[in-house]
Amino acid sequence: MSQKSPFTLHCLSTECDARRGEVRTRQGVFQTPVFMPVGTQGTVKAVTPENLMEMNAQIILGNTYHLFIRPGHRLIESFGGLHRFMNWKGSILTDSGGFQIFSLKELATITEEGAAFRSHLDGSKLFLSPEDAVEVQQSLGSDIMMCLDTCIPFPSTRDETIRATELTTRWARRCRSAHSRREQLLFGIVQGGMYPELRKEHAEALIDIGFDGYAIGGLSVGEKPQIMYDMTRETVASLPADYPRYLMGVGTPEDLVEGVWRGVDMFDCVMPTRNARNGSLFTSKGKISIKNARFRDDHSPVDEECGCYTCRNYSRAYLRHLFQAREILSYHLNTIHNLHFYLTLMANIRKAIEKDNFARFRQDFYSKLEYE
Amino acid sequence: MSQKSPFTLHCLSTECDARRGEVRTRQGVFQTPVFMPVGTQGTVKAVTPENLMEMNAQIILGNTYHLFIRPGHRLIESFGGLHRFMNWKGSILTDSGGFQIFSLKELATITEEGAAFRSHLDGSKLFLSPEDAVEVQQSLGSDIMMCLDTCIPFPSTRDETIRATELTTRWARRCRSAHSRREQLLFGIVQGGMYPELRKEHAEALIDIGFDGYAIGGLSVGEKPQIMYDMTRETVASLPADYPRYLMGVGTPEDLVEGVWRGVDMFDCVMPTRNARNGSLFTSKGKISIKNARFRDDHSPVDEECGCYTCRNYSRAYLRHLFQAREILSYHLNTIHNLHFYLTLMANIRKAIEKDNFARFRQDFYSKLEYE
Numbered sequence: 001m002s003q004k005s006p007f008t009l010h011c012l013s014t015e016c017d018a019r020r021g022e023v024r025t026r027q028g029v030f031q032t033p034v035f036m037p038v039g040t041q042g043t044v045k046a047v048t049p050e051n052l053m054e055m056n057a058q059i060i061l062g063n064t065y066h067l068f069i070r071p072g073h074r075l076i077e078s079f080g081g082l083h084r085f086m087n088w089k090g091s092i093l094t095d096s097g098g099f100q101i102f103s104l105k106e107l108a109t110i111t112e113e114g115a116a117f118r119s120h121l122d123g124s125k126l127f128l129s130p131e132d133a134v135e136v137q138q139s140l141g142s143d144i145m146m147c148l149d150t151c152i153p154f155p156s157t158r159d160e161t162i163r164a165t166e167l168t169t170r171w172a173r174r175c176r177s178a179h180s181r182r183e184q185l186l187f188g189i190v191q192g193g194m195y196p197e198l199r200k201e202h203a204e205a206l207i208d209i210g211f212d213g214y215a216i217g218g219l220s221v222g223e224k225p226q227i228m229y230d231m232t233r234e235t236v237a238s239l240p241a242d243y244p245r246y247l248m249g250v251g252t253p254e255d256l257v258e259g260v261w262r263g264v265d266m267f268d269c270v271m272p273t274r275n276a277r278n279g280s281l282f283t284s285k286g287k288i289s290i291k292n293a294r295f296r297d298d299h300s301p302v303d304e305e306c307g308c309y310t311c312r313n314y315s316r317a318y319l320r321h322l323f324q325a326r327e328i329l330s331y332h333l334n335t336i337h338n339l340h341f342y343l344t345l346m347a348n349i350r351k352a353i354e355k356d357n358f359a360r361f362r363q364d365f366y367s368k369l370e371y372e
Numbered sequence: 373m374s375q376k377s378p379f380t381l382h383c384l385s386t387e388c389d390a391r392r393g394e395v396r397t398r399q400g401v402f403q404t405p406v407f408m409p410v411g412t413q414g415t416v417k418a419v420t421p422e423n424l425m426e427m428n429a430q431i432i433l434g435n436t437y438h439l440f441i442r443p444g445h446r447l448i449e450s451f452g453g454l455h456r457f458m459n460w461k462g463s464i465l466t467d468s469g470g471f472q473i474f475s476l477k478e479l480a481t482i483t484e485e486g487a488a489f490r491s492h493l494d495g496s497k498l499f500l501s502p503e504d505a506v507e508v509q510q511s512l513g514s515d516i517m518m519c520l521d522t523c524i525p526f527p528s529t530r531d532e533t534i535r536a537t538e539l540t541t542r543w544a545r546r547c548r549s550a551h552s553r554r555e556q557l558l559f560g561i562v563q564g565g566m567y568p569e570l571r572k573e574h575a576e577a578l579i580d581i582g583f584d585g586y587a588i589g590g591l592s593v594g595e596k597p598q599i600m601y602d603m604t605r606e607t608v609a610s611l612p613a614d615y616p617r618y619l620m621g622v623g624t625p626e627d628l629v630e631g632v633w634r635g636v637d638m639f640d641c642v643m644p645t646r647n648a649r650n651g652s653l654f655t656s657k658g659k660i661s662i663k664n665a666r667f668r669d670d671h672s673p674v675d676e677e678c679g680c681y682t683c684r685n686y687s688r689a690y691l692r693h694l695f696q697a698r699e700i701l702s703y704h705l706n707t708i709h710n711l712h713f714y715l716t717l718m719a720n721i722r723k724a725i726e727k728d729n730f731a732r733f734r735q736d737f738y739s740k741l742e743y744e
Contacts, residue, residue, distance in 0.1 A: 041699060046701065070696065329415040
């Protein structure tokens with residue numbers, strides 16, 4: 001039932017499960033492993049599409065839940081889709097809304113039919129079935145759509161996990177049936193909590209339905225990093241080698257390195273953008289908090305090794321001043337730096353896999369960390 | 373005592389007092405009449421220096437009071453001045469801090485010696501003498517510095533106005549004496565309230581001291597536009613034709629047209645940047661409020677006649693969405709549009725004066741206004 005895979009493998013690491021490849025969407029091709037900046041409400045917060053292009057972002061993420069509520073998928077469809085509405089020429093992946101609805105907690109009720117919830121904006125009653133989730137994403141015109149899934153709290157018992165995972169399977173089947181615009185890719189989401197055998201079973205059930213790619217969901221929800229890495233490895237082992245693998249909502253720079261090591265192709269996370277707005281900046285030596293008084297007179301850039309617009313033109317002292325003064329330019333320059341850091345990390349990871357020296361790269365990456 | 377004038381006249385209107393010229397600073401030359409975007413705290417809010425260059429901003433304004441308080445002029449001096457600190461390659465004019473201190477009201481006490489005030493940030497006691505104002509601006513390295521003046525509330529009696537204006541003259545003399553870095557220009561500020569004869573007397577007193585340019589201060593403080601225009605004309609009539617004239621803190625697009633008509637060369641105002649952040653956008657037909665529900669489905673740009681980045685790439689519906697969602701990109705795109713509108717207006721005014729058809733230009737400008 002699945003179409004030809006959108007994934008093309010370039011090369012495999014001989015040292016680990018890392019792989020170098022590309023994914024073809026109707027919008028173009030992106031190189032993997034890839035990090036996708038998050039653009040929740042039709043904008044990657046605090047930067048323009050041109051800023052993203054300059055830092056070689058290839059694909060960004062949009063949040064179905066947010067766009068469904070405001071400004072509405074029909075409005076965006078009338079503009080020819082999200083790409084045109086927001087002026088983004090790269091690829092777009094939309095999530096299904098499941099995770100956001102799950103995050104609403106007492107505002108949401110999950111039934112066999114779908115998710116009933118109240119808008120976080122005005123409290124109005126809304127409903128999203130698996131079919132709705134696909135329809136909304138088809139209207140948004142995203143290049144990669146995600147199945148509506150039920151997220152599993154951490155920790156959960158084996159029985160709770162089985163119930164939620166089986167519902168996710170039934171929803172995945174309904175999403176696949178509702179998927180009419182086949183030029184937009186649809187990914188399934190593997191759940192199974194922290195139970196390796198449930199993850200394996202769920203992966204097999206989804207593969208049986210057949211999707212254009214497979215995501216690893218339900219991780220980075222409070223478990224220790226090592227558990228997340230183990231669950232990633234276990235899940236990847238059950239996924240077909242010829243389809244893209246996407247670890248959802250992950251993570252720190254360390255998490256990206258470890259995820260790639262275990263065979264993941266795609267990542268997304270609000271961390272670089274959200275941290276930027278809080279003054280937390282990534283460097284090759286670790287994170288720094290730009291509001292720290294020790295940067296008051298600091299003439300050096302955020303990261304001597306960084307070639308981003310912010311580091312080429314501004315000192316830590318200036319960035320600290322902007323942050324203290326709550327200037328909008330602070331969020332802009334910090335976001336450019338953090339996203340550039342993430343995207344450059346991924347570009348360097350891709351090069352390392354091509355040269356088959358990713359183990360050495362990973363060792364160097366850790367040996368440079370000083371700050372924490 | 374004054375140096376050679378930095379002003380070169382290109383041509384005079386035969387229809388009014390408008391004039392086309394240029395001002396040379398140590399940073400370069402800017403074309404007049406000019407509008408100067410306001411960059412209060414070492415950044416024009418919500419845009420980068422590159423954004424400003426793209427819209428042909430030639431000179432920006434920095435606020436001495438704010439930079440004195442945070443991050444401090446000594447810190448900025450250690451970076452080689454404000455240009456380098458904030459990465460701005462055009463000219464910079466700094467105000468003296470007088471207007472901001474005046475705005476603090478109960479936090480400020482004016483004596484013969486200078487202005488005692490409390491920081492609006494932490495309440496700490498500070499003092500700024502005329503000599504301090506020049507020293508701080510010399511440290512900031514601005515291309516054009518302003519004398520410390522005493523601002524006169526509106527309305528004020530003739531006696532109050534005389535007292536304040538005479539103090540401003542004594543402070544202007546002290547500023548001139550303290551002015552050691554003569555490659556940085558120093559402008560005097562003509563006060564005199566709404567009394568034409570006091571404005572004339574004050575202009576003569578300042579010309580007697582001798583400055584590199586003359587500003588018209590104390591207007592746009594609550595008086596009716598026609599009064600402001602009349603006071604501008606009266607003051608300009610007393611100023612030397614071979615020196616630049618600067619109408620401080622003004623104003624609306626209409627005010628710019630009327631100021632140029634009466635012979636003003638330079639303007640600054642927070643209006644385009646502040647309005648942008650409030651969703652109020654300038655167009656050739658008048659102002660619009662982008663949050664208005666009638667723009668919900670509007671596929672057209674803010675202004676069909678505008679060639680700015682925002683109008684080339686985004687619809688009113690998208691801008692409304694960003695504004696409603698309080699996205700940082702909203703402030704960025706709105707600011708780009710409004711500043712582009714102001715700077716293009718001035719560029720078109722310059723062309724009209726060159727062709728000596730500014731009266732026609734002014735008539736067309738008013739005839740297009742529909743919205744208010």
